[in-house]
Amino acid sequence: MKCKFLLPLLFALPAAAQPVTIKQDAVIKQMVDDVSQKNIEAIVRKLVSFKTRHTLSDTTSKTEGIGAARNWIKAEMERYAQASGGRMHVEFDTFTQPAGGRIDKPTVLKNVLAILKGTDPNDKRIYIVSGHYDSRVNDVMDAKSFAPGAVDDASGTAVSMELARVMAQRSFPATIIFMAVAGEEQGLNGSTNVAKRAKAENWAVDAMLNNDIVGNTYGMETHLKDNSTVRVFSEGVPSTAAGNEKALGALINNGGENDSPSRELARYIKEVAERYVQQLDVKMIYRRDRFLRGGDHTPFLQQGFTAVRFTEMNEDFNRQHQNVRKENGVDYGDTPDFADYEYIQKVARMNLSVLANLVLAPAEPQNVGVTTSGLTNKTTLKWEAPTAGKKPAGYYVLMRETISPYWEKKFYVTDTTATLDYSKDNYFFAVQSVDADGHESQMVYPKPVK
Structure with a gap:
């Protein structure tokens, strides 16, 4: 009998093996249950209240622009950290992005990192969950217009923040970093800085989970409504093998084109998440990202780390990268009233179950x-x-x-x-x-x- 991992099952065994029963961990299940839809919606609406979080927007106002947004994220994460007994600290990852591409002048950018330190000094593993907190409208250089970014990507930022709130209250042997990055819409600037820093400082990043556009359940044009399916994008041939004839040759000879570390992580995610989250179908997509597109996991892949991207099943492109308006009876713009907060909660619970199972497991x-x-x-x-x-x-x-x-x-x-x-x-x-x-x-x- 061929068995999947969705239910407790007994598997066929070789002579020296023992029975395997898949079961839920009560502690993980409690954390999964603690993820709050109400908190997630409050985070999304608060981020929208800053009017725009464009990477090049105002950094001096206390109520509007990316500066106010990042200061609030950091302060909120610090509030969560109070429950950690000193194990979580929050910091800005600050750097200057030089002019070029979608950055018209040298710009100081700040990622927010909430680092929940592992309790085992011999366990150097690091797990990262991330969303990007910047937003945009039609014109990628428009730093003035109202750019609510409720789903793209306040939803992913809310996932990272809500996990920080829940998991700060417990201890784990390895380290978890809850991250909110800037500059995604301008060229993956924030995540690139963290990935390069991780490589230079020899971080033992075991997995990076990128949540980007995880709050909509209605498919534009197809009119499909799906609140039970989430896509996980994972590369087959590792990014680091590109141009490396030896690595590619070994991959081909070994038949491992579909078994990169990131593809194995995607399989792991499907197994574990569906074990803990009801009415969830993790759909594995055999691509690094959507067709000819990229996300904040990409720089980590390019640095040789294992990383995947989560995205809703059916995207509504009337809401992505759009000026807020109404034309011919059609609403445009990424506003919070059109997000599905129960779905974001489900995605957050998926992330938590996977992170907790990984961080509690042996290396x-x-x-x-x-x-x-x-x-x-x-x-x-x-x-x-x-x-x-x-x-x-x-x-x-x-x-x-x-x-x-x-x-x-x-x-x-x-x-x-x-x-x-x-x-x-x-x-x-x-x-x-x-x-x-x-x-x-x-x-x-x-x-x-x-």
Whole structure:
């Protein structure tokens, strides 16, 4: 029987394995339930109240422009941090964006980072959840007009902020950064600065979740109404492999075109989120982003980090990047009355379930390989325990047919090797660490080893 991960299931097992039961963690479920639709709507409407959050808008007013918006975000995050017992601190990531492209003069930009420090000094992993707080209208250089940006992207900013509020009240072994970035509409400026900083400072970023346009459930033109589906965009061939013949050659020889770290993260998200969030269908999209478009996860991918983008299923382009107006009976503009706050809550709960499961799990197994010494219809995998953080209770060996988008079977083992009665010619495999409470690390696709 082919099994997906949506319900508690018992999987077929090799001789040395033990039964695997997928279950919810009560602590994670409580945090998921704590995510508030009311708070999310209040955040979105407050961000809209600043009239415009255009990256080049006013920075001196206390009530209007991007300066007032970022100061409020930082102050609100600091208020959440009071419940953390000193574990969360909030800071501006400040830099000067030089003139060029959609920046007409050197401009000081400020990202807001709320950093919830992990409690295990040996666990260096960092997880990032982000939304961009800048907004725009038709003319990308128009810094004066009313640009409410309720869905694009106050919705994503509200997700990041609401998770900071809920998760600041608890402790986790690894570090979580709740981020609101500027300059997305002008060229991914804010996220590029953080990604480059993360690379230069050797941050151990294990996953980056970008929430951009996650508040609308009505599809323009198609007239589809869908409040249960969210898209997760993930790249297949890693951005860092572009132009690297050795990396591309290894990818092709290993059949891993559909198993990049970001694609595995997307599979992980679908499994875990649908375990915790009712009436949610995580739709995996095999693209880095929407057709010929980009988002704040892209700079992280370009720096070699694992990252994905969340976006609503059906976009209403009458509301994106539009001046607020009414023409021929049609409303244009990204105003808050047209956002679906119950849907944003659902997206936030998805993010929280994934972040919490990842941050509570052991680190990924190291040096995962599939042995190639000798021709056989069996498959032997071997790996090493993670060197940092808590020791895993065991490991899941995952298996799927080559045409399947999802992992279909899980085998639980306590050793760091496993031999399965299935051929590596006919199936794909991966390995993930798991603790005694069932928290799983990300899946690691194996490389050929002797």
